[in-house]
Amino acid sequence: MKTDEILRELAPQGAIRTAINLGNPVLAGRDAATGELAGVSVDLAREVGRRLEVEIEFIPFDAAGKVTQAVSSGELDMMFLAVDPVRAAEILFTAPYVVIEGTYLVREDATYQAVDELDHAGARIAVGQGAAYDLFLTRHLKQASLERAATSPDAIALFVAQQLDAAAGVRQPLAAYAADHPGYRVLPGRFTAIEQGMGVPRGREIARAWLQDFVEDVKKTGLVKMLLDRHGQSAASVAPPAAGWSVF
Structure with a gap:
């Protein structure tokens, strides 16, 4: 592939307009001292x-669902999101570069000991609207109901304020909340392994093909592992090679 062909799709306005999802603190956040964007996805x-x-123009979002909306309105060229078939209606994904666990935060005195115990009649689970675990649980829960908040941090607040049964989310921020708030705990195990990939708007096949090669290279050469270590993100692991992996 020629660079000019790639850039016509990846940077049609001269810079790559790149979504950074601050709703997933495992992969992105702001530097505590400077306020600048930082994290694994920023470095990638x-x-x-x-x-x-080429220049990277960062556009931060506080929730993954808002990233998908911005793709629909033509505001983005590249994004870092959990791979999901609902999002694939708008986005061409690469294979994942990291895998993150999705689990539940519950009260310390709750009877739940495993994630599958939450799927029962009357159970109410808080989620961030449009987050990967919202999409996954919407497809897979048979009896429990979902209560949606605007963002993933808001989902924890909703769980606490309304005395819901659980808050669903990425393990790390749930564990951080439990560590800072006595009376809460995170369940062992996971209800899903959230595969985080890179993406471009549909119709940009050349750009996606280049990014797919990029993702495989940064996994193979150890850059993804180095970035996870640099940012102290033990909650995520490097995704395996893409052989056998299928794009929706």
């Missing part, structure tokens, strides 16, 4: 820019 985006010699 910068590496894309370095290799293609």
